[in-house]
Amino acid sequence: MGMKGRWFRRRPSDDEMREELEAHVAMRAEHDGVDEAAARRRLGNILHTRESMRRVWIAQWCDALRQDAHYTWRSWRRRPAFAMSVVLVLALGLGASTAMFSAVDRILFRPLPYGDADRLVNFGMAFPGVERPDQSHVLLHAGDYPERWKPAPEPFTAVTTTADAGHTCDVTEQQPERLLCADVESNFLQTFGVRVVVGRDLAPEDDVRGAPPVAIISDPVWRRRFGADPGVIGRTIDLNGKRTRVIGVLPAGFAVPGGKADILEPQQLSPSDGRLLVAFGRLKSGVTPEQAEAAIASIIDAPSKSTNNLRSAPYRPRVVPLRQYLVGDTSRLAWLLLGAVGGLMLIACVNVVNLILARMAVRNREFAVRSALGAGRARLARLAITESVLLALAAGAIGLLLAAAALRVFVRLAPSSIPEIDQASLDMRVFIVAGVLALAAGIAVGIWPALSVLRRRALHYGSRATAPARPRTRFTLVTAQIALTVALLAGSALLLRTLWNLVAVPLGYQSERVVTMTVIPNVARYAADVRGPFFERVLEHIREIHGTSAATMSSAAPPNGVALAGMNFAIDHQRAPLALRSPIRLRDVTPGYFQTFGIPILRGRAFVEAHRTGQPAIILSESAAKILFPGQDPLGHTVLAGGGKDWAEVVGIAREIRNTGPTEEPAPEIYTLWRRNGSSVAAFSNMAFFAVRTQARTSDAVAFLKQAVADLDPQLPVTIRILDDEVARLTERPRFLAWLLSAFAGLALLLAATGLYAVASYLVTQRTRDLGVRIALGAAPGDMARDVITEAGRWIAVGGAGGALLAWMTTRAIESQLFEVAAADPVSWAAALAVLGVALLAAVVQPAARAAHVNPIVALQADE
């Protein structure tokens, strides 16, 4: 019987319905012995009946939606200005939100490309920020790593490390190419739950000193260099001059956590390794990072059998979930940005609700007519929702275009420290989110007018041509808008102050007029013994560049540098080395360094050219002097640094520089003299760093430097930067935040001001008759204007106060992004409120003026 089931009932056609009713009429006529007309009358209004029958079957909302859409379209065409302003305001909010979502998606939401990534953690000892002050540095010493962490202790199921997650390495055969290589432990991929797609993974045998060199190549390298040939396994490539056998291919989309790599090589630790390792572990299920932290504390604190831990700083154990490791405190920034854009979106919605309410007032007559013609209140309410949803969807489409444009600007301006920001794009995920957001916005702004339709009775519609006044609602909305705007304004004021303070921090070196150049010669063409002399020739060349007042060559330069922790230092010929656990920056420099960067020598003397062939010498920064020679005068003492073999005399103390940016404590610096017969630091690396202080324009100096190197070797790639730009990059995050939040706040202010303007205008229009009477009775025009301004001022004050309260709570969220300014900074707050007051009062000037110029005769006639 019930074969048709419940959900798939066949809908009878219109013809069937007609026939069924006709059959009824015929049977009734026959049975009662009357004519068909009488029988038909008995059935009532047949059209109506058939419509009711049809309505039973039609998925009603679908049909109604089509009607509403059609109707909405017609009403837009009649009043394009209204539709356009709604769409524009919403598109602004949706565009900003969409762009922001796609920017932070990878930071906050998108799943990581590793197997069971929730259990992966970065662990080790917390080192103070060195290269990247904005990221935590959780590291392990390579020397005692196997002793402490192998096999994987509780609470891990596996533990792996990378010694270097991305250093340049050159393919030195036909088609030479510069790639990024990562040195990893043999169980690296296994721990991350990733498998090679071709060939085999690294094996423990590959990961011992002296094993034949092997490499796993990335998917892009496989495609680019080997045409995706599965026969690549067993072939060799010359990597940094070593014939290296390819053993496997990485899956597409794999990224070494926290780095970039085209090639994985075994790291081949040795017991005397001074490197620092980044360690990752897979936690046993059910173990939280906090529990793991407690568990590894004893492993870290245990005395080492193999190394001397003198003066070891108390390192805290740290276990960081992988996502947090990858994005660092950027997630906080990301939430902040989402919050800000959410505020903007909310303001846009409130603005639109206001516009719609204004429009509803005008449309009362229309609703009255529709109601009189039999449209139910529910139907009218639905129309209101449909209208706003359609408007929002149109806005969403435009918003996507805006988002595409905004994202490009955004990516270009975003600080490079935001991970994977360059990957942000508008893909399917973003489209879906944008769609959902538009839908939600449409419903949110439609609900108010829909409710107000539902509340009314049909009778009220026709009572008067002018609207039942609802300025209270509209003022409340404007007030809410003002309040949200205050929160954004206060945030942006605080961030601008922060930026101001940051830029004002003296870095300890003079960055203006300095141009820097990094030279990394190809190791195949420049063997270790050729490199040194070549660097010397480059230095001589750039010294002769027109306008150069000082030039230097070094192994690193501010604001960057190689920081090493766990380095061995011996003092005054005592052979027992001191394993200094705090990171120290070690730079090989030529004598021009201090002059080029404008770093004063506080005591002792600077390096001189003559010493480059004589006795080794070093200069310490103030903090380095305190660490190595606590309570003593370091001058004249000798130091053996970093496993070198030459004892160097401390000849001077240099002023501390803020080498990791304005917000960080300066890291200790040890400057060693770059000697002609070889550099101790440069021996580790194949790069040299040059800097000139120029009297010429920096852009000219850039060109000159390029030319100077090209004269020596036209094929040698160099990276040239202007130091001022590099220094600006240190503050790029607060700069970016301040810029973005100010833009949001500006937009919000604009929206709030237009909202207030619209309501004030409405108020004046509505009271025109009233005002006319009062003027006719002798009130001064000025009084009228004052009334309007007083009324608006009251709402501004309420909104401002509410906003201050809101901002008081929300600015806590940005406290961590502030620098030397309290969240309650009176200057910022006063500035924010002043800007708000001025902008909003400006918005009511025109309506107020209109109120003052109401012509009583016209006003009294107008409302007949």
Place this chain on the structure above:
Amino acid sequence: MAQENPQAALELLILKTLTAGPNHGFGIALHIEEASSALLRVEEGSLYPALHRLDKAGFIDAEWTVTENGRRARVYRLTKDGRKRLKEIEESWTTLAEGVKRVLRWA
């Protein structure tokens, strides 16, 4: 059910009528009038929407057949779901009717 839904009375009558066997709309209207000794007169304008509503809900099935006097008619028959539904409405309806009767008696 019955108390809340003004259409429930009509639905009850339709479903009850169909327990006697499949019937078309007019037949159902006629049966209701006759069975109630013309006390109840079916509002024919709402009969057909109600039939279609029951059809859509799966309580009755519809089929075109030819009647004894050669007329094409849409004939409805009760489904299993429909019988269950009928039982529910009948129960709640009797309860209501009983309640109303008592109140009237004592009022």
